[in-house]
Amino acid sequence: MFDFKSVFSFKKTYIPLILSGFFTVLVLQNEYQNIQSAIKFAFDRVKSNREINQLFITYSRTISLQRDRFIEQVYESDVFHGLNFAFEDGTVITNSDIDKHSTFDRRGRAWYVCAKKKKQGEYCVTDVYLDVLTPSRLRHVITFSYPVYEDGKFLGVGVSDINVDALNADTHFMKLEYYRREKPSMDFYVMNITACFFMIFLVLCILRVLFFVLVDKVFTQSRHDLLTGLKRREHFSSDKIDARTKAFCFLDIDHFKSINDTYGHDVGDKAIKSFSDCIRNSIRAEDVVFRWGGEEFLILVRGKKDEKPDVPSMMTRLCEQVEAINIKGVPKFTVSVGFYEYRVGDDVDLCIKNADIALYKAKRSGRNRVIRYDSSLAMDTLG
Ligand SMILES: Nc1nc2c(ncn2[C@@H]2O[C@H](COP(=O)(O)OP(=O)(O)OP(=O)(O)O)[C@@H](O)[C@H]2O)c(=O)[nH]1
Numbered sequence: 001m002f003d004f005k006s007v008f009s010f011k012k013t014y015i016p017l018i019l020s021g022f023f024t025v026l027v028l029q030n031e032y033q034n035i036q037s038a039i040k041f042a043f044d045r046v047k048s049n050r051e052i053n054q055l056f057i058t059y060s061r062t063i064s065l066q067r068d069r070f071i072e073q074v075y076e077s078d079v080f081h082g083l084n085f086a087f088e089d090g091t092v093i094t095n096s097d098i099d100k101h102s103t104f105d106r107r108g109r110a111w112y113v114c115a116k117k118k119k120q121g122e123y124c125v126t127d128v129y130l131d132v133l134t135p136s137r138l139r140h141v142i143t144f145s146y147p148v149y150e151d152g153k154f155l156g157v158g159v160s161d162i163n164v165d166a167l168n169a170d171t172h173f174m175k176l177e178y179y180r181r182e183k184p185s186m187d188f189y190v191m192n193i194t195a196c197f198f199m200i201f202l203v204l205c206i207l208r209v210l211f212f213v214l215v216d217k218v219f220t221q222s223r224h225d226l227l228t229g230l231k232r233r234e235h236f237s238s239d240k241i242d243a244r245t246k247a248f249c250f251l252d253i254d255h256f257k258s259i260n261d262t263y264g265h266d267v268g269d270k271a272i273k274s275f276s277d278c279i280r281n282s283i284r285a286e287d288v289v290f291r292w293g294g295e296e297f298l299i300l301v302r303g304k305k306d307e308k309p310d311v312p313s314m315m316t317r318l319c320e321q322v323e324a325i326n327i328k329g330v331p332k333f334t335v336s337v338g339f340y341e342y343r344v345g346d347d348v349d350l351c352i353k354n355a356d357i358a359l360y361k362a363k364r365s366g367r368n369r370v371i372r373y374d375s376s377l378a379m380d381t382l383g
Contacts, residue, residue: 017209020201028195108159111145115157120149225291227269228276233292238348244286247301247311248355249339251279251318254367256295259331270330271295278325282318298355301339311339315370323368334368341372354378 114124123146338358358373
């Protein structure tokens with residue numbers, strides 16, 4: 001049989017669970033902070049880029065000389081490598097060819113369509129991708145596109161690229177995204193493998209607990225009688241009989257066969273159930289009950305080592321409580337009790353036999369009574 005105490009021991013189950021939970025939270029928190037700082041960074045960039053675009057709109061409407069100067073200033077920065085403005089009519093001004101209006105390519109169209117649906121202040125953002133400026137100039141960029149409004153009127157879509165290669169070191173997330181696609185770093189592997197390891201560990205711990213809870217349930221069910229919920233006879237173990245065992249008491253419903261014969265088995269079952277409930281409610285926490293056979297029950301009266309419980313009074317009280325059972329459709333019934341007072345060292349099989357002899361005597365002498373075993377009863381039985 002499983003040793004459930006050891007399975008659910010603090011050391012084996014809860015410490016690994018707590019540890020793995022703790023590390024998972026740490027790793028997730030770290031990842032969360034990276035993401036948060038990256039989002040903030042990206043958002044700040046988009047905001048400043050949008051301001052540049054607003055300026056760009058203004059300049060693009062003024063004379064070409066001023067505009068070119070502005071464009072030069074913007075492109076001195078190595079972070080922003082692209083600054084485009086797409087107009088409603090489908091034309092786009094690019095930094096490389098500022099005076100020429102070219103039409104959207106498919107990618108530009110997608111950005112335009114996405115950004116056009118956004119409100120002022122919102123934006124669309126791409127994944128990191130490889131932008132080919134010339135065959136020798138490859139850059140990893142993220143593109144933001146956003147609607148540009150002037151006095152509440154939609155003018156067109158601003159498109160700005162962030163050069164991921166040029167981002168500085170504290171923008172972990174961008175780097176992470178970038179390396180994830182291109183060149184995973186050692187940090188990335190260590191962090192993610194650690195996270196996976198602890199996640200798997202956590203899941204295994206949870207499964208382990210669930211498994212043993214399930215097994216425990218199945219074992220508990222198999223140990224207990226279905227009708228009464230009490231322990232079954234097969235699970236009585238003489239190994240558990242020790243100095244705290246005070247008495248073996250057999251209880252049996254009187255004339256139970258006639259209840260079955262007169263009212264049917266269903267009513268018989270109800271009587272057994274109500275009897276077992278009555279036993280359960282009247283015994284003490286340390287006592288143990290078994291359904292021994294059909295309508296026969298064994299109570300092991302237990303107590304502290306030197307305690308001497310008054311078994312006859314306990315059993316008489318129980319008999320009175322059984323007599324007082326009042327359930328609609330179930331006839332009144334009584335029980336007989338035979339008990340044997342245990343002494344340390346007694347043979348357990350003999351104790352059971354003696355309690356049974358006492359029960360037999362209770363039946364023979366008129367039922368609805370409590371009989372203590374003594375040696376004269378054994379002679380009586382033999383006789
Ligand atoms: N309804 C029902 N009947 C059961 C169950 N288990 C055993 N029985 C019946 O219980 C009856 C026991 O009858 P007997 O052993 O003759 O004893 P009794 O009629 O109680 O008579 P005394 O014990 O001498 O007072 C039998 O008819 C069994 O079929 C059960 O789970 N449900």
